[in-house]
Amino acid sequence: MRFLKSLCLILIAIFSALHAPAQSITLTVATNVNISAASDDNAETAIAINPKNPLNLFAEDTWSVVGRYSLDGGVTWNTSDLSALGASDGDMSTAFDDFGNLFLTQFSSVTALQIVVGLSTNGGASFRVVYETTSKNNDQPTLVTGPSSTPGRGSVWISYTDKNNNQVIQGAPVTGFGAVGTFTTAVTVPGGANGDFGDIAVGPAGQVAIVYQDNTTTEGPDTIHMNFNPTGVGGTFGAQTSPTVTQVGAFVTIPAQPLRQIDAEAGLAWDRSGGPFQGRLYLMYTDRANTSSLDTDIYLRYSDNSGTNWSARVRVNDDPVGNGKSQFLPRIAVDQTSGYIAVSFYDCRNSVSNNTTEFWAAVSTNGGQSFLPNVKVSAGVSSPLNSAVQGTQFDYGDYSGLTFFGGVLYPCWADNSNSTGDNPDGAQNFFDMYTARVTVNTPTLLVNPRTNGNNFIVSVPNTTVGKTYYLEATPALVNPVWTTVTQAAGTGRLIDLTNSNPGAQTFSRARVQ
Ligand SMILES: [Ca+2]
Ligand SMILES: [Ca+2]
Ligand SMILES: [Ca+2]
Ligand SMILES: [Ca+2]
Known part of the structure; x- marks a missing residue:
């Protein structure tokens, strides 16, 4: 019956x-949120979302080295206890994994520049040390998480530039919530001399790719190099390949980032979503027509064979080609529930003198063949050209933050527009760290x-x-x-x-x- x-x-x-x-997909930008709302500067930002609890986010900036976590989808933020990780000089990189582990890497001191990896099992409220290098004088660590070659297990990876100016990488197995194994010994990737400012991505079977550029190329040109490890933790990184050249070198002066300068900010992301582009590897980077142009743009290429061959490049920012405006410090993330790609970046498209910024984002739902119309994420206009920020000589820092899960992305950027009205320094002074929830409406x-x-x-x-x-x-x-x-x-x-x-x-x- x-x-x-x-x-x-x-x-x-x-x-x-x-x-x-019925088929239209749109992006909705929610109200800007001031994560830090703190006096003094906040710049060079990172953010991560917890796939086990997507209302849980963690963010930090290099200048203040104050971590903050949210349990309500980024509406309100609490200060993290980072005391176990040392008196850091920043350069942080952060990621949750599928178990809900939150990892944070950064310098563990101001002067020795050892690199520490912290683990939080309470959503970013506090951390304990799971690894610290004995080596000193390192630069710009990157941390990513992903699966392992053993089903049901995970991996965590860090790369950084060591004291000998070599690009090195180390990985550790992760067997569950709070269960992190031993990091492998740091190895220089083949061809990794002078390698810096890079990124890592973990593929669906635990395979790993690393990209980097040459930190001696100043205005450029430069080459984005890559090494591939087909088996993950304990495996070997193969010979260096060269996915693309770029006219953006390691220290490029642009009007909106005059003192800290920019690099190509190569970013990697691997589709592990099980969707139509499962297994696709994405490479995003900054480029320009020649090494004297200020008109930088953000580009994306993809590979369906772990970096052996790459697609033609697709321009991510959609302002008129050749308008002279700088886009810089981009970040890429893949939503592992859908395979959608997000890229966000500082953008001078609406700056008459190409020296003030808004923060913009772009989403691709077709495997990087094209992007939906870009959306302006920041409510206000920011500038590093005031005396306070110029005094830091740090501008927006070396990178920006982005995380993407469950149809929602959270860009994270340095903002001194005071559009939220709660920057203790007021407008056009020291930066605060901002985010906004951007929803992909399907x-x-x-x-x-x-x-x-x-x-x-x-x-x-x-x-x-x-x-x-x-x-x-x-x-x-x-x-x-x-x-x-x-x-x-x-x-x-x-x-x-x-x-x-x-x-x-x-x-x-x-x-x-
Ligand atoms: Ca830095
Ligand atoms: Ca441009
Ligand atoms: Ca950079
Ligand atoms: Ca501030």
Whole structure:
């Protein structure tokens, strides 16, 4: 009888954007949030989201070396206890893994420049040391997480430039929440002399790629080099390859970053989503027409064979080509629930003198073949050209932050617009660290309506973190009274909505908001 009853169930799908074309995907930028709201400077930013609890974020900046964590999706922020990690000079890099482990690497002292790796199992409230180099005088560590060649296990990787100016890398196995193994010995990647300012990515089977440029090339040109390790922790990094040349060297002076200067800021990301572009490796970098141009742009290439061959480049920023404006310090992230790509960057497109910045973001939903229209993320306009920031000689620092999960990305940047009204230094003075929640609005699909016993169940794939999915029911469609049967928060993954008492005849619909 239950099965017969199920035949009476009719499903009505209500899309979240009724008047938009069904296939359109849009980006919504929420209110800017001032993460630091602290006197003195905050610059060179990093941010990470917890895939186990996407309301949990962690952010830090190099200038203040004060970590902050959020448990409400980035609305409010608490100060982290970083005391176990030493009196740091910054250069932090941070990532959560799929177990909910939060890793943070940075210098463990102001002068010795050893590199420490901290682990937090409370969402960034506090950290303990899981590794520290004995070597000193290192530069710019990068940390990433990913799977392992052993299913169900993970890995964590750090790279940095050592005292001999070689690009080195070390990895450790991760077997669970709070369970981190021993880091392998630092090895110089083949051809890694002078390698710096790079990034790492971990592929679906635990394979690893590292990219870097040459820190002696000043204005350029330069080459983005890569090494590939097909087996992960304990495996060997093969011969150096050269995915692309760039006209942006290691220290390029632009009007918006006149003292700290910029590099190509090569970034890697690997699609492990299980989506249509599973296994695709992305390389993002800054380039320009020649080494005297100030018109830097952000580009993306991709590889479907772990870096052996690369696609033609796609321009990420969508202001007019050749307009003379600088885009710089880009960051890339892949949403591992969908395979969507986000890139965010400082952008002078609206600066008459090409020396003030907004912060912009771009999203690709087709594997990097093209990008949706760019969105301006920052509410205000920032500038490093005031005497306070010029006194730091640090401008926006060496990089910016970005994290992306469950249809939501959080760029993180240095901002002195005081658009939020709570920078203790006021406007056009020392920077604060800002973020904003950017939501990728995709059509809501209802799939696989079914019964199980007395339950009527429908699935919603690719839900969005921060949205709520309601299952509503009514016994008749004449003057219907819709009753909410159940509701569930978006997780970034597929969720089931269950009506455990559907009645003899029930019409169902889903609502998203
Ligand atoms: Ca730095
Ligand atoms: Ca440009
Ligand atoms: Ca840099
Ligand atoms: Ca500040």
